[in-house]
Structure formats: C-alpha cells, structure tokens
Amino acid sequence: MFDTLSDKFANDFKTLQGKSKISEENIEETLKEVRTALLEADVNFKVVKEFTAAVKEQALGEKVLKGVNPGEQFVKIVHDELAKVMGxxxxxxxxxRPGIVPILVVGLNGQGKTTFSGKLAFHLTKNKKKDVLLVPADTFRPAAKDQLITLAKQIGVDYFDSDLKLKPHEIALLGYEEAQKRHKSIVIIDTAGRLHVDNELMDELKMVKATMEKFHPEVMMVADAMTGQAAVDVAKTFHEAVGLTGIVLSKMDSDAKGGAALSIKHVTGVPIRYISTGEKMKDLELFHPDRLAGRILDMGDVLSLVEKAQANIDESQAEKMMNNFEKGKFTVDDFLKQMDMMSNLGSMASILKMIPGMGGILRQVGDLSPAENEMKKMKVIISSMTQQERDDYKIVKESRIKRIAKGSGTTEDSVRDFLGKFKQMEQMMGGLSAMMKGGMPGMPGMGGMPGMPGMGPKKGFRQNPGEAFENPFDTGGKKKKSGKGPWGKGYF
Ligand SMILES: Nc1nc2c(ncn2[C@@H]2O[C@H](COP(=O)(O)OP(=O)(O)OP(=O)(O)O)[C@@H](O)[C@H]2O)c(=O)[nH]1
Ligand SMILES: [Mg+2]
Incomplete structure (x- = not known):
C-alpha cells in the first residue's frame, strides 16, 4: 500500500534536511519531486496541482518554529495536506439512524463487490453488534448467489434465499421486507457487476435505486484500487447515474501506487469509507485519511495496529500467556500461540509498516518472505511434536528428533536448528521476566508485571473494538497531571 510514494517521498525530503530554513529556492526542487512522485503514483493531475500549491503556500507562510528543522516542518505540512485531500x-x-439501513453494493465486474458484502456483514456483526441480512441480487451471474451464501455461512450471518428469476429491484425490495420480518437492522444487497457503457444494466441499477429510495439507501461503489485513474472515472459515472454515498477501495494489498485513494474524494466529492486489504473476511479497514497519510510518510500507524490487535487477539489466551510469562515459563505452545497471534494481524511487512520508523527500514531490508517461510517451517515442526514434548522440549533427543523430522517432512538438522533457536528464546524470555519482577531502577510502576498499569491483558484491551479508542497519549492538548497518567503517579 502506497509503497511507491513512501519510497519517493523519503528520498525527496532528504534535500531539505540540513537546511536552516524553508525558502522559495530550496523548496522549489522538493516540490518538483513531490509533483513527479504523485503523478507517478497515478494521482489525478488536478489533485496534484492543487496539492502542491497548497503545500507551497503553507510551507512559505509557516512561521519558523524554533527547534523544529525545516525537513520535519515540511513533512508535517505534507502529512496534513495528504490527509485533507483524502477527506x-x-x-x-x-x-x-432509526429503521433498517439498506446498503446497496455496486460497481464494475470483478471489483470485489461480493467479497466486500461479506466483509462488511462480518465487520458490522462482529465489531458493531448489528444484526445483518445479506441479499444476493446478482441475476446476471447465477454463481454469485452461491458465492455470497457460502460467505454468509462462513461468517455466520443470515442471508436471503432470493429468487433469481425476479428482477434485481424486486429482489432488493423483497430482501428489505424479509429484513423487516426478521427484525434486522441492516440489509446488504449485492448487485451484479456491470460495465458503465452497458445502458441496459445501468438502467437496471437505477431501477434498484429508485425502488429503494424511500428507505434512504446507502449506495457503496466498490472499485479496484489497482485501476488507479480509471477507478476515479468510473466513480464519476456511477455517481452521476445512481448517486453514491460512499466508495470502497478493494485490493489495496496489491496496489503499490495509491492514485485512486488520493484522488477519488477530491474529484467526486464522495468519501472513501472502507479499504479492502485481502481476500479473507477480516481484511477490511475503515478508511482513515489522517492515519494513511502517516503510513505514506513512514510515520507508522500505531492506532490502527492497536485496533487490529484488539479485534484479532484472543484475550483469554493472551492472559494465560501473561500468567506463564510471570512465572518465568515459556513453552513451545506459547511460542506457537504468539506466532498465530502475529499472523492473525496480517503479513509481517504489513504489521511492521504500522510501527513508526519501520517503513524505511523495511525498504532497506527488502523481502520479508524468507522470515515468514521460516515461521511456517517452525509451525510444521511444532505440529509434529507431542504435547509432552511441547511442554518440555528438553526431552527431545535423537530418536524423537528423527520422528519429528519425518512427521513434518523436514530434516533432522531443521528440527535441531529449531530446538536451538527455541532454547535461545526461552532464555531471553526468562531474562525479561526476571527483569520485570526485579523492577528497573528509576522507572515508577515497573516493579513486576502486575504493577504495570495498562499492560495487563484485561486493562489494555477494549471490550468492544467498535467503540471509540481512548488514546493514552492524547492529553487533549493539556499536559496530563502527575499521578493521573495511565502509568501511575510520577510517570509524567
Ligand atoms: N487481493 C485481494 N483480492 C480481492 C479483494 N477483494 C476481492 N478480491 C478478489 O477479487 C476477485 C473478485 O471478487 P468478487 O467479490 O467476486 O468481485 P465482484 O465485484 O463481486 O465480481 P462480479 O460479481 O463478477 O462482478 C475474487 O477472486 C476475490 O477473492 C482484496 O481486497 N484483495
Ligand atoms: Mg459479485
């Protein structure tokens, strides 16, 4: 996501570093590079023009802040403008709002509408505690109904067994009435993919919209982010034809450029509401312009990382692990659980990118797949170990090594290598636990794990991920009073 831009920007801003002040001359070069970077990322030329003009105006008008270098000031200005342009x-x-909310999912062929319908139902059910009905209304490609029903079953959401012999607008209405009967709060209607040049199908969509109009439907268009400027044009056409209330960018995981994400809102006025970042049902994120601006500029996105962790990590497992950890115990099963938690959050690269400053390092390291493959290999080896061996790896000697290698389809050396690495990890975890227990001098509140407010699994985790997140660092513009901070008296 946004890799091309992150890469270019990181280079472009180097020229301003070491300068004592932003001036007309030294900014001109950087702005030219920013302009080129945006155009190469397939951002709409009008957006690029307005963006660079706004950045320039602000940069030159900016008061010289003492203690902040021009490079940092410029990055801040670019960050805020990027966020603004994205909404x-x-x-x-x-x-x-009162009553059932109908959500029509529209867009061109193969953009990810059906997948998104499932993901949205999953998100609304899991995170928002809504009762959702999924309605397949794609009469054009009959297999689409089965596709949606399969997803509905997989995520445990109710669906409507629509009659594909009917017209889409009739199905939409029947689906809505069914949602009323079943006391649902949201009905998601998945429509057929169409080409915007296809008048017949476009008219059909207008009919669906007109029929549902009295229920004030949300009309969400799904667009493949990889199509860049084409997605912007399609959004314009659909907006003119049926009136969109939101846009979803799909396949953001495969889009390195980000042109559509940076242009669509500015050009059409329709907000991007969600981004789809993979093929699994959990791969849906709210579109947060400000946070994404941070990701583009290698500032990380800690808030999204925390939310992801809260939504995907099993609290009781985390608590059990903490208990073991407090006792200085670290077993192969604990390690396996840690790996599973990690992979639940996404690929290694996608997680690391959310940590401030890691984006640049990641680009230097390059491909992380060898490390991910290593993790997969370890998992296979562990899966061939008995419970007794997992509880105490020290009993694994030659004959057991042989059996595990055979069972996991790896080599005896790989098993030995894993055992060696695990031993190192165990030692490190033991050291860490002892350090926590002993307390570190001069760090209030660090005397042992239970004494670390906010670090216990219970306290650190929000019960309902859908609720507003309370950022412990956000002091609302005021400095937190000593003794009231999340880390206890004397921390601030
Ligand atoms: N990598 C990736 N693949 C996706 C994403 N969303 C959808 N896909 C894949 O894109 C393909 C098309 O997705 P669908 O949801 O069937 O698209 P659609 O718009 O409903 O297609 P039609 O109904 O035929 O118009 C499928 O193979 C999906 O798995 C995403 O966010 N990332
Ligand atoms: Mg579909």
Whole structure:
C-alpha cells in the first residue's frame, strides 16, 4: 500500500534536511519531486496541482518554529495536506439512524463487490453488534448467489434465499421486507457487476435505486484500487447515474501506487469509507485519511495496529500467556500461540509498516518472505511434536528428533536448528521476566508485571473494538497531571 510514494517521498525530503530554513529556492526542487512522485503514483493531475500549491503556500507562510528543522516542518505540512485531500477523517456509514439501513453494493465486474458484502456483514456483526441480512441480487451471474451464501455461512450471518428469476429491484425490495420480518437492522444487497457503457444494466441499477429510495439507501461503489485513474472515472459515472454515498477501495494489498485513494474524494466529492486489504473476511479497514497519510510518510500507524490487535487477539489466551510469562515459563505452545497471534494481524511487512520508523527500514531490508517461510517451517515442526514434548522440549533427543523430522517432512538438522533457536528464546524470555519482577531502577510502576498499569491483558484491551479508542497519549492538548497518567503517579 502506497509503497511507491513512501519510497519517493523519503528520498525527496532528504534535500531539505540540513537546511536552516524553508525558502522559495530550496523548496522549489522538493516540490518538483513531490509533483513527479504523485503523478507517478497515478494521482489525478488536478489533485496534484492543487496539492502542491497548497503545500507551497503553507510551507512559505509557516512561521519558523524554533527547534523544529525545516525537513520535519515540511513533512508535517505534507502529512496534513495528504490527509485533507483524502477527506480529513473517517466517515463510516451512519448506523444509528432509526429503521433498517439498506446498503446497496455496486460497481464494475470483478471489483470485489461480493467479497466486500461479506466483509462488511462480518465487520458490522462482529465489531458493531448489528444484526445483518445479506441479499444476493446478482441475476446476471447465477454463481454469485452461491458465492455470497457460502460467505454468509462462513461468517455466520443470515442471508436471503432470493429468487433469481425476479428482477434485481424486486429482489432488493423483497430482501428489505424479509429484513423487516426478521427484525434486522441492516440489509446488504449485492448487485451484479456491470460495465458503465452497458445502458441496459445501468438502467437496471437505477431501477434498484429508485425502488429503494424511500428507505434512504446507502449506495457503496466498490472499485479496484489497482485501476488507479480509471477507478476515479468510473466513480464519476456511477455517481452521476445512481448517486453514491460512499466508495470502497478493494485490493489495496496489491496496489503499490495509491492514485485512486488520493484522488477519488477530491474529484467526486464522495468519501472513501472502507479499504479492502485481502481476500479473507477480516481484511477490511475503515478508511482513515489522517492515519494513511502517516503510513505514506513512514510515520507508522500505531492506532490502527492497536485496533487490529484488539479485534484479532484472543484475550483469554493472551492472559494465560501473561500468567506463564510471570512465572518465568515459556513453552513451545506459547511460542506457537504468539506466532498465530502475529499472523492473525496480517503479513509481517504489513504489521511492521504500522510501527513508526519501520517503513524505511523495511525498504532497506527488502523481502520479508524468507522470515515468514521460516515461521511456517517452525509451525510444521511444532505440529509434529507431542504435547509432552511441547511442554518440555528438553526431552527431545535423537530418536524423537528423527520422528519429528519425518512427521513434518523436514530434516533432522531443521528440527535441531529449531530446538536451538527455541532454547535461545526461552532464555531471553526468562531474562525479561526476571527483569520485570526485579523492577528497573528509576522507572515508577515497573516493579513486576502486575504493577504495570495498562499492560495487563484485561486493562489494555477494549471490550468492544467498535467503540471509540481512548488514546493514552492524547492529553487533549493539556499536559496530563502527575499521578493521573495511565502509568501511575510520577510517570509524567
Ligand atoms: N487481493 C485481494 N483480492 C480481492 C479483494 N477483494 C476481492 N478480491 C478478489 O477479487 C476477485 C473478485 O471478487 P468478487 O467479490 O467476486 O468481485 P465482484 O465485484 O463481486 O465480481 P462480479 O460479481 O463478477 O462482478 C475474487 O477472486 C476475490 O477473492 C482484496 O481486497 N484483495
Ligand atoms: Mg459479485
């Protein structure tokens, strides 16, 4: 996501570093590079023009802040403008209005509509505690109905067994009435893919919209982010034809450029509400312009990382692991659970990118897949170990090594290598646990794990990931009073 831009920007801003002040001359070169980088990322030329003009105006008008170097000031300006051009803040669908909320999912062929319908149902059910009905209304490609029903079953969401002999607008209405009967709060209607040049199918969509109009539907268009400027044009056409209330960018995981994400809102005025970042049902994120601006500029995105962890990590498992950890115990099973938790959050690269400063390092390291493959190999080896061996790896001697290598389809050396690495990890974990227990001098509140407010699994985790996140670092512009901070008296 946004790799091309991150890469270019990191280079471009180097020229401003070491300068004592932003001036007309030294900024001109950087702005030219920014302009080129944006155009290469397939951002709409009008957006690029307005963006660079706004950055320039602000950079030159900016008061010289003492103690902040021009490079940092410039990055801040670019960050804020990037966020602005993408729509400032996240705007989710208004879910709290009275009555059932109908959501029509529209777009061209193969953009990810059906997948998104499933993901949205999953998100609304799991994180927002809504009761959702999925309605397949794609009469054009009959297999689409089965595709949606399979997803519905997989995520445990109710679906409507629509009659594909009917017209899409009739199905939409029947689906809505069914949602009323079943006391649902949201009905998601998955429509057929169409080409915007296809008048017949476009008219059909207008009919669906007109039929549902009285229920004030949300009309969400799904667009493949990889299509860049084409997605912007399609959004314009669909908006003119049926009136969109939101856009979803799909396949963001495969899009390195980000042109559509940076242009669509500015060009069409329709907000991007969600981004789809993979083929699995959990791979859906709210579109947060400000956070994404941070990701583009290698500032990381800690808030999204924390939310991901809260949504995907099993609290009771985490607590059990903490208990073991406190006792200085670290077993092969604990290690396996840690790996599973990691992979639940996404690929290694995608997680690391959310940590401030890691983006640049990642680019230097390059491909992380060898490390991911190593993790997979370890998992296979562990899966061939008995419970007794997992509880105490020290009993694994030659004959057991032979059996595990055979069972996992690896080599005896690989098993030995794993055991050696695990021993190192165990020692490191033991050392860490002892250090926590002993307390570190001069660090209040660090005397042992239980004494670390906010670090226990219970306290650190939000019960409902859908609720507003309370950022412990956000002091609302005021400095936190000593003794009231999340880390206890004397920390701040
Ligand atoms: N990598 C990736 N693949 C995706 C994403 N969303 C959808 N896909 C894949 O894209 C393909 C098309 O997705 P569908 O959801 O069937 O698309 P559609 O718009 O409903 O297609 P039609 O109904 O035929 O118009 C499938 O193979 C999906 O698995 C995503 O965010 N990332
Ligand atoms: Mg479909």
């Amino acid at each position: 400032e803040k996240n705007e989710e669908i208004d879910l709290n």
